[in-house]
Amino acid sequence: MATLALTPAADVRALRAEFYERLKPHGLAPLWEVLAALVTPTPRTPVATAKWSFSTIEPLLMEAGRLITAAEAERRVLILENPALVGRSRITSTLYAGLQLILPGEVAPAHRHTQNALRFVMAGNGAFTALDGEKAHMHEHDLVLTPNWVWHDHGNETSEPMIWLDGLDIPLIQSLDASFSEHREDRGAMPTTRPAGDAGVRWGNNLRPARMSAAQAGGRRNPLFIYPYEQWRETLEAMKANEAPHAHDAYAMEFTNPVDGGSVMATISAFARLIPAGFATRPLRTSDGMIHVVVEGSGKLEVDGQVLDLATGDIVVVPPWASRQLTASAASDLVLFSYSDKATQEKLSLWREALL
Ligand code: GTQ
DSSP states (O other), X not given: OHHHHHSOHHXXXXXXXXXXXXXXXXXXXXXXXXXXXXXXXXXXXXOOOEEEEHHHHHHHHHHHHHHOOHHHHSSOEEEOOOTTSTTSOOSSSSOEEEEEEEOTTOEEEEEEESSOEEEEEEEOSSOEEEETTEEEEOOTTOEEEEOTTOOEEEEOOSSSOEEEEEEEOHHHHHHXXXXXXXXXXXXXXXXXXXXXXXXXXXXXSSOOOSSOOHHHHHTSSOSOOEEOHHHHHHHHHHHHHHSOOBTTTXXXXXXXXXXXXXXXXXXXXXXXXEEOTTOBOOOEXXXXXXXXXXXXXXXXXEETTEEEEEOTTEEEEEOTXXXXXXXXXXXXXXXXXXXXXXXXXXXXXXXXXXXX
16 A cells, blocks of 8 residues: 555546556446545435426417327326436436326226326316225315326316326335336226225225235235315314424324324325415425425425415425425415425335424
């Protein structure tokens, strides 16, 4: 080492560079050149803070509706691409977001895939998602789930278009190279197997079958696939009436799997929040990047010092470990739906928060 210590710095760099070149054909690379970038003290994310407005997207989605049918497209969706990840079909490093349009009379054919999906209804009433041949009719601000490997199709037997936000774990599954999918041969819907709304009644009323099948008891696949707006909205209203807001969350509830009380799906967590008029939350960081949909009201979101105005219909993404702070305007409560990969991170003992 004495010789190396006496070697001029420029020569050392040249010696190393030449060594690195000779490593390449052996499928080798020096860790010490990349270690600090790989094992960072806190998350280094490529995800940028960004906002989309429903009023901007809606006419473009309606235009897509004139250019391609749901059957042709399979899913007629405009992807919300993170501006720092253009071309990569993702809103964060693990999550996908898109706005899907289904016009009156259309069917989005049945398929199933290993990706988990949630739908959050942005506009329209009465179109359905069917899981394994059981329809759930969807209304504005309902949350609907299509957990991994369940056959699902969408249809609209009403006279108005329906638009919902799709939230999927597509990039996460892509990073695991674990995508599998199947499509119905006839490119149609699944035949109806159970009455519409059955799961909501069976699993959404604080009851569960006294004899659950092993698969049900395992809780791996959430049998409840619709969470109506009236229900979650009422809960937030009661919380507001009955307790003081939490300094960092105001009023925040997580949607749960009724079998085990855990996250709605294996990889994705979903939340409903209410910030009372005039209230500002204290800043916090969480290791899960978060997508928020503004359901009611207006206000602002401050992300690492950057202020975004929020209006009803806005969709925003907050990068992992960014400091975030929500303020409701003085005029009205701010109500949000949010989803993130918290469920994944918790399973891997990764999830963290810092209350600032
Ligand atoms: O509705 O099944 O936005 O499979 C992307 C992939 C929606 C769906 C998306 C999908 C779906």
